[in-house]
Amino acid sequence: MLGTLALGGLLWLVGGRSRIRLSNRDGYIIVSAFWVLLSLLGTWPLILSVHLGLVDALFESTSAVTTTGATVITGLDDLPKSILFYRQQLQWLGGMGLIVLGVAVLPMLGIGGMQLYRAEAPGPMKEEKLTPRLADTARALWTIYLGLTISCAIAYWLAGMTPFDAIAHSFSTVSTGGFSTHDASLGFYASPAIEAVAIFFMVLAAINFGVHYFAWHNRNLRQYLTDIESRSFLLFVLLMVLLVGLTLRLEGNYEQLPSSLRDATFEVVSVVTSTGFGTVDFAHWPDFLPVLLIFISFVGGCGGSTAGGIKVMRVLLLVKQGQHEIRRLIHPNAILPVRIGQRVVEPRLMQSVWGFFAFYVATFGGLMLVMIHAGLDQVSAYSAVATSMNNLGPGLGEVAYNFQSVSPMGKLVAVIAMLLGRLEIFTILVLLSPGFWRK
Template identity: 50%
Template sequence: MQVRSILRILGLLVAVFSVALLPPVVLAWIYGDGGAAAFFLAFLLSLFIGFILWFPNRDRRADLKTREGFIIVVMFWVVLGTVGAIPFWMPDNFSLSFTDSMFESFSALTTTGATVLTGIDELPHAYRFYRQLLQWLGGMGIIVLAVAILPLLGIGGMQLYRAETPGPMKDNKMTPRIADTAKHLWYIYFGITLACTLAYWAAGMDLFNAVGHAFSTVAIGGFSTHDASIGYYDSWIINLICVIFLLIAGANFALHFAAFRGKSLRNYLHDPELRALLAIQLVLILICVATLLVYRWYDGVGQAVTHGMFQAVSIAITAGFTTEDYSAWPVFLPVMLIFASFIGGSAGSTGGGLKVIRVLLLYRQGVRELNRLVHPKGVFSVKYGQRALPDRVIQAVWGFFAAYALVFVFIMLGFIATGLDDYSAFGATVATLNNLGPGLGSVAANFQDVSSAGKWLAILSMLFGRLEVFTLLVLFTPTFWRG
């Protein structure tokens, strides 16, 4: 185990993150409503932490193996979440308890979007922007950013990339060199964010809120600079812009790269995962709108369409933005949307959940087993597009699903043990493990009333969801530590 090499890289990554604490300092000076001292001290402290990790190990440059890659990714998210909590915890006009600070930081970085805060509209601009920025950094994964800009990581960057990037087929690269792949991902990510910012701005948001909401939209995070979330603006145009960019961010970023490089939309049209994603969203929208109309939940058709479309996409793709309290909708709609969040976005996107491709492959494997029952001697394969997938991919998907289900059960039981009722415990588990944000029952709006033990369990659940279960779960296996 290359412990000193791990510490060196961890120090560099923390130092990279410390830069994110400077923009809130500038905003605090501009708006003059507090937070400058807290963020500047947090910057110095995080820079110091990075330095003391890096300096004693600065000459250790051993190549990373897969095992070290997993350890760095897990350690980095834990350390980053802890460092990210410092501004919330610092003595200031606005200050949270240590547990609440950690919860808010991890929720932002994992793009979960659950919160313990109320009165967000009254917070200093520095804190409101910082929450959005954390989600934006966590959306693509700051480790992918580090691989892109830190050649000091050398050839070990591939191990970080494979451990960090979501999806069942992690070895696919858009470019021959992994650093170039990471750079292209961030160019695309930044370009989509810029386009989303300009769209929000043109639709009536001021620049501060346009940037903040673009950060959390493209990251599929769900944090807002207002307590009422997107519903604060009561604008169908802003709702539509949010839906469009959530769908863009919910697609595989490799598709965006292929479209940009080839200057063609052909790859979008022929991608089975994207077609499945759009079909699922369309069905959910139709069900929501039709149910709201049948139950006359809104006065007009326009409101039913606007709210039904927005909430269906926002919840199902695991963003968690709201225009109003969807948990109060009639009959089965709240539970249906919560179950839809299990599917989430595409692999290689910023969405949470199981990912569309895994659900698609599970469905096709189920069809194959049914065909085998009818024709026991027949030979059937699971195809993705025109390509027959090897059985090891299907086995990996089943393995992931089994691990996910096991983690889900244990976390839900843990929430019940901390005092949540069964319905709220189910909602809290879905909200955190799928990186969704809003849950059901007592956690439909926020996690403020959850016990301290429940909040720490929620943090663990967020990490499991953001790191796709296996990356964290593998550390608890004896095989990982042998050799």
């Protein structure tokens, strides 16, 4: 902590007296540099106390602050509680994004924060704010985030966890990070009550926090069903739970449908929200189920949530655009705008979504090839990049449980993938464009 404060103080002395208006370019630079520096600073306790090498410590720290939940550490049950709490705390701070907290403070210093918010906030509709003033928006988000965390901790405690485990797991649940204080994750407890608490709060954390705000502000729970993204997300989760649960039952792995639906519900919610908690080993489930779960991790949660993935709203827009193109083939002269609910989607937004999707696929393919070059087989490389970019955690093959056996080069590739996924690719890739640096 002292080392971090000293570095921050030095940077403040160098640039703290500057009074300039931040541009959009400044926002991208600050956010990208912030997350890289935060990941590097987070390695210190892991190197000193857990005796990890630099690459392993960087992997663990980046996984924490990006809420990915992948790990290189085993023997969690024997680690000091201080280190266990530190890992959970990093995830909690990274969940909402420390930049958003900074946005609430920057206006007090006379510096505008909208440029940082656009670069940091997840989801395709970043210009929208909950309140007229951005600082009030940030405070509202953090109030909701803190309220959910406290409620989750109390619920875990009442369900049977110790106070320490309840607080620690509430951090990683609401942040959809997935770190646990036990090697067996939530399977350590074998408790339906604890699983129910986790499912409930994982779903809440994966819903747009703007929806939480309006539901709380208007005292109307119907907001969750009237919002098309939240409604689509909940319907998608329900369909996947039924598909996975029925497949498990029909394949003979479970004698009773309720038990198969219980495990299916937990694992589907854990994966699609990019939390990564585990109660069973889905990597050894029958038929197509392991690959299906990795597939649905690409969808992720809603925009404006702590979940990873492409985001439900982008997937909805891609589906709507596909339907629009089919209608245009049938009615070539008709004017048929793309709509989400009653809202007409601007062409600029559709172009942004298609551009994001194209770069996402291209980046995924490139990183997967490098991961294979780093020594992983095709299945392991595919799931390693998928779980890193989607900020999920568990994968398939060699990375089903942890990344301990992955080569240093492979871990560095995963670090890059985690940062790209957390900042939604463009925030970092735009820095690589020569035109970005031209005056």
